[in-house]
Amino acid sequence: MSTQDPSLxxxxxxxxxxxxxTDIESDTVAPGLDRDTVRFISAKKGEPQFLLxxxxxxxxxxxxxxEPHWAKLQYKPIDYQDISYYSxxxxxxxxxxxxxDVDPKLLAxxxxxxxxxxxxxxxxxxxxxxxxxxxxxxxxxKDRLSAAGVIFCPFSEAVHNHPELIERWLGTVVPYxxxxxxxxxxxxxxxxxxxxxxxxxRCPMELSTYFRINAAKTGQFERTLIVADEGSHVxxxxxxxxxxxxxxxxxxxxxxxxxxxxxxxxxxTVQNWYPGDENGVGGIYNFVTKRGECRGRNSRISxxxxxxxxxxxxxxxxxxxxxxxxxxxxxxxxxxxNYQQAxxxxxxxxxxxxxxSTIVSKGISAGHAQNTYRGQVSVMPGAHGARNFTxxxxxxxxxQCGAHTVPYIEVKNxxxxxxxxxxxxxISEEQLFYCLQRGLSQEDAINLIVGGFCKxxxxxxxxxxxxEAQNLLAVSLEGAVG
Amino acid sequence: xxxPLLSIRDLRVRIGDREVLQGINLDVPAGQVHAIMGPNGxxxxxxxxxxxxxxxxxxxxxxVLFKGQDLLALPAEERAREGMFLGFQYPVEIPGVNNAYLxxxxxxxxxxxxxxxxxxxxxxxxxxxxRMQLMRxxxxxxxxxxxxxxxGGEKKRNEILQMLVLEPSLAVLDxxxxxxxxxxxxxxxxxxxxxxxxxxxxxxxxxxxxxLDHVAPDQVHVLARGRIIKSGGPELALELxxxxxxxxxxxxx
Numbered sequence: 001m002s003t004q005d006p007s008l009x010x011x012x013x014x015x016x017x018x019x020x021x022t023d024i025e026s027d028t029v030a031p032g033l034d035r036d037t038v039r040f041i042s043a044k045k046g047e048p049q050f051l052l053x054x055x056x057x058x059x060x061x062x063x064x065x066x067e068p069h070w071a072k073l074q075y076k077p078i079d080y081q082d083i084s085y086y087s088x089x090x091x092x093x094x095x096x097x098x099x100x101d102v103d104p105k106l107l108a109x110x111x112x113x114x115x116x117x118x119x120x121x122x123x124x125x126x127x128x129x130x131x132x133x134x135x136x137x138x139x140x141x142k143d144r145l146s147a148a149g150v151i152f153c154p155f156s157e158a159v160h161n162h163p164e165l166i167e168r169w170l171g172t173v174v175p176y177x178x179x180x181x182x183x184x185x186x187x188x189x190x191x192x193x194x195x196x197x198x199x200x201x202r203c204p205m206e207l208s209t210y211f212r213i214n215a216a217k218t219g220q221f222e223r224t225l226i227v228a229d230e231g232s233h234v235x236x237x238x239x240x241x242x243x244x245x246x247x248x249x250x251x252x253x254x255x256x257x258x259x260x261x262x263x264x265x266x267x268x269t270v271q272n273w274y275p276g277d278e279n280g281v282g283g284i285y286n287f288v289t290k291r292g293e294c295r296g297r298n299s300r301i302s303x304x305x306x307x308x309x310x311x312x313x314x315x316x317x318x319x320x321x322x323x324x325x326x327x328x329x330x331x332x333x334x335x336x337x338n339y340q341q342a343x344x345x346x347x348x349x350x351x352x353x354x355x356x357s358t359i360v361s362k363g364i365s366a367g368h369a370q371n372t373y374r375g376q377v378s379v380m381p382g383a384h385g386a387r388n389f390t391x392x393x394x395x396x397x398x399x400q401c402g403a404h405t406v407p408y409i410e411v412k413n414x415x416x417x418x419x420x421x422x423x424x425x426x427i428s429e430e431q432l433f434y435c436l437q438r439g440l441s442q443e444d445a446i447n448l449i450v451g452g453f454c455k456x457x458x459x460x461x462x463x464x465x466x467x468e469a470q471n472l473l474a475v476s477l478e479g480a481v482g
Numbered sequence: 483x484x485x486p487l488l489s490i491r492d493l494r495v496r497i498g499d500r501e502v503l504q505g506i507n508l509d510v511p512a513g514q515v516h517a518i519m520g521p522n523g524x525x526x527x528x529x530x531x532x533x534x535x536x537x538x539x540x541x542x543x544x545x546v547l548f549k550g551q552d553l554l555a556l557p558a559e560e561r562a563r564e565g566m567f568l569g570f571q572y573p574v575e576i577p578g579v580n581n582a583y584l585x586x587x588x589x590x591x592x593x594x595x596x597x598x599x600x601x602x603x604x605x606x607x608x609x610x611x612x613r614m615q616l617m618r619x620x621x622x623x624x625x626x627x628x629x630x631x632x633x634g635g636e637k638k639r640n641e642i643l644q645m646l647v648l649e650p651s652l653a654v655l656d657x658x659x660x661x662x663x664x665x666x667x668x669x670x671x672x673x674x675x676x677x678x679x680x681x682x683x684x685x686x687x688x689x690x691x692x693x694l695d696h697v698a699p700d701q702v703h704v705l706a707r708g709r710i711i712k713s714g715g716p717e718l719a720l721e722l723x724x725x726x727x728x729x730x731x732x733x734x735x
Binding site for chain 2: 428429430431433434435436437438439440441442444448449451452453454455456
């Protein structure tokens, strides 16, 4: 492999810092997927009948569907019968009651990932749900949150404690038959987080879930559901890592957000699944369905994502703007290096009158990576006065990578305003030399320039995450430019 | 005589197969200001770039000693950290990166190189603000993107500000005076004067006498067709202002 600039090659030798494996005994079901697998998962979780029925319907639907191949992604076919659909650390039958019950090895794992679960060690103001393979292992600050009326707990716990909420809201934003991966997830999802913010409540702290894949040959299929009732506010953060392995592992999550009248949800992701090595071996296949519905008037949903990991990323966090005056936002930085491929973007569906949406996408490509922005802006006939602004910028590092922009715009209302701006650029020799002449190292110079490129997205992140994102960017591009 | 701070011997440089510097000899002792003048395309900017280590130039012969060490053997960032500063003729914009951030990173890179502790945020701000006053720059400038949307004059002021914060031992200023109005020229000249010190040297690359009215050079060199064809005192610049370059070019031909 050789790029035009030899120092670029040096930068492409990246280091993944979360690639360790926790040596913990796991209860892992044999690979394979059929109705019994679904029944097994449901029974393991002691689920009510309605949920089992829903799962089985999803599985039936999934059998009828075909894996989609419209994205600009190339990968070996996934053998869905060769994946284990359930893995949980042993001695964790009902989930831990408190941190004292959590296996110290697990606590140490999160400590090592920079997510200490001891509340006194946590950043004040951030509550964490830690999901390890198929199950949630700890949730912090539950008491303080419940005092405010906020429900923040593992999904499987919500199924037991608040079945009426789950039955009412589950699948109302992303139906089980929505797409191939959503159907798969609906059939076999194992855990995730559930959030309910009651009417008029401003969630007193940031909520976050930290997803960790540990076991080999397993997939992670988590499900997150956030309901913001009338006039409530919540900010939610999601982080993800996985060990370094030679085989590809599948991650197919579903996230549903629902904002009622005057409610606001801010959802931030820092996705750092293992991206594979410098030759493209291994890495996570990340096929994720994320959708928010602004069901109520004046509601607002904002997606901010920093995508640096995964061998394959297929992900389009979207907003259905049903309520009048509702607002959808999507801010994204997607970094691909080595042989990573990302096909990511958003959908903004304007249904209600005076709905507004903003899309800012920054794609950075290095090495042999392919980075595609795919976005859809639809304005329905009833969306009088709808407005969208889209800005898509791509930055190329080196001569072997690619950046692609695929916008779909569909306007069925003559009063709507839709703007789309796009640019593709390279880090210029001039900018690099300017920084070097001021004494900065090559790497610092590149991080500085790329950081500047991403600034409009980073400033949307909560402060604790903005710093992490900046650091992650530096690690991802380590050796990536020369 | 002590060793000059900068000593160039028979420097030959190509861009592609065109020889842009055809044997440059130049000594700049510490404490002095040297002006390099010459017509367009004579190699002035090439010389500045080669000293700073800009890619794209091939050195085919000669040596450059800076503080007694082989300057050409050092990568660009090492040269900067050793105290070689280039004031760019066309400073580049770096969108989204604020001026204060870049400048602090630059200062700390040099300090680490000298095994000094990094400057803390408060000391840094105090230092920059004092230099900005000198350059008559507004504080809002610190949080703006590097050269982003700056006028030509603002970019040049910014170069001098960076120089004053970094305090290099050798500053090569490539047409820093071009594109400045009279008032801005005075401010920039005053900034350059501030840097003059017995242990530092300044090389002014310029077309015009007017900067030299404010920053009196110790030596003036005329660069033409890739060679220094004449050197003299400050009076040479005045003569060039009066007579142009043609009489020298005819002599040299």
